[in-house]
Amino acid sequence: xxxxxxxxxxxxxxxxxxxxxxxxxxxxxxxxxxxxxxxxxxxxxxxxxxxxxxxxxxxxxxxxxxxxxxxxxxxxxxxxxxxxxxxxxxxxxxxxxxxxxxxxxxxxxxxxxxxxxxxxxxxxxxxxxxxxxxxxxxxxxxxxxxxx
Numbered sequence: 001x002x003x004x005x006x007x008x009x010x011x012x013x014x015x016x017x018x019x020x021x022x023x024x025x026x027x028x029x030x031x032x033x034x035x036x037x038x039x040x041x042x043x044x045x046x047x048x049x050x051x052x053x054x055x056x057x058x059x060x061x062x063x064x065x066x067x068x069x070x071x072x073x074x075x076x077x078x079x080x081x082x083x084x085x086x087x088x089x090x091x092x093x094x095x096x097x098x099x100x101x102x103x104x105x106x107x108x109x110x111x112x113x114x115x116x117x118x119x120x121x122x123x124x125x126x127x128x129x130x131x132x133x134x135x136x137x138x139x140x141x142x143x144x145x146x147x148x
Contacts, residue, residue: 004031008106010038010097010131013069020112020142021073025082027110027140034083037073038100039066041090063088094130102136109139 009024011017028035041062070086077084087104089096101109113128128141 002107004033004107006034006036006104006106006108007031008036008038008097008101008104008109009073010040010093010109010111011069011073012039012042012093013065013072014112016144017112019144020110020140021076023140023142024110025077025080027108028077028082029080033107034085035077036100036104036106037070037077037084037086038097039070039073039086039088040093040096041066041088042093043090044092059090063090094127094134097127097131098134098136107137109135109137110142111139112142112144 004027007024007028009021011021025035027033041059043059066088070088074084074086087100089100097109097111100106109131111128111131113126128139132139132141
């Protein structure tokens, strides 16, 4: 594998991604790699609906949450001495993670996931699964156990 100099850490601020953030930042520190912190405002539940004035409070809430999550990630990285840039996008999370990875020419993507059963994956889909299948680089998936 080529040298890892740029790591994309995708987070939604949930418990499922906290461990992935920690592992991604630790890896970046070890490798002296730059981190790109990514938060995607997930508009996929809203897209099938008509985007009218009733949709905007939800989107605005998610935008604000993204700012908060990215601010915490940036502080955490800076406290560890890790170089970081943050990016916030709006769209379908897996697609945006893949797009940013391509645009930024990253060497590794770090994402978290909750361990799901095969039935749950079939019914709910999986951001991690789609990213793994279509990413332009290796993907490190950090699994969070249920009940954590």
